[in-house]
Amino acid sequence: MERIYRESDYMTSFYFEDLSERYNSELDDLRTDSENRNVLARRLQEKRQCLKDLLPMIEEAPEMVAPALHGAYTFNDRRILDRAANATPGLGRFPRWAEVEKTLDIEPWARPLIEMCLRNADGEAFLTTTAVLEWMLTEDIRKPDSTFHVEEEDEDDTEDLGEAGESWMAEQGFDTPDR
Numbered sequence: 001m002e003r004i005y006r007e008s009d010y011m012t013s014f015y016f017e018d019l020s021e022r023y024n025s026e027l028d029d030l031r032t033d034s035e036n037r038n039v040l041a042r043r044l045q046e047k048r049q050c051l052k053d054l055l056p057m058i059e060e061a062p063e064m065v066a067p068a069l070h071g072a073y074t075f076n077d078r079r080i081l082d083r084a085a086n087a088t089p090g091l092g093r094f095p096r097w098a099e100v101e102k103t104l105d106i107e108p109w110a111r112p113l114i115e116m117c118l119r120n121a122d123g124e125a126f127l128t129t130t131a132v133l134e135w136m137l138t139e140d141i142r143k144p145d146s147t148f149h150v151e152e153e154d155e156d157d158t159e160d161l162g163e164a165g166e167s168w169m170a171e172q173g174f175d176t177p178d179r
Helices: 015-032 041-051 051-057 062-069 077-083 097-101 107-119 124-138 161-171
Strands: 001-004 073-075 105-106 149-150
Touching: 015 041, 015 062, 041 051, 041 062, 041 077, 051 062, 051 107, 062 107, 062 124, 073 124, 077 097, 097 105, 097 124, 105 107, 105 149, 107 124
Parallel strands: none
Antiparallel strands: 001 149, 073 105
């Protein structure tokens, strides 16, 4: 049987749950001016021009800096982004930028910004984080219709949790309930 993740099955790390909300809010703030005109393109360009000055914020407030790379990536491998979204920078399963970068198509305008980030001690983790944030934003991984293939699983190999619990209890010497 093919196993499919659905909205109710999919989880992101607490880190990305929180950060994606803040990132989306930051983009919303950049989107319009006080007269409700769409000024996103101009404000993103301003962020890109002052990226060097924003880099000290990448560890403490990455959502404030990440918009500089908004629209920079096209995603080709959902699995690595899924793995990253379920992890936290600095901890074991969080993929390195070089691993993520191989799975992306990157806009030419973003290359100098990426190089600038890589010169920062936290640059690799920040770049992986920006890719995950953009992926979460563009793919909307939490949509109910958002499904993806995880692995082939034989239906016969799965055991009902209740039956598994009863089996374990019996192995421990407890009586099993009559059904």
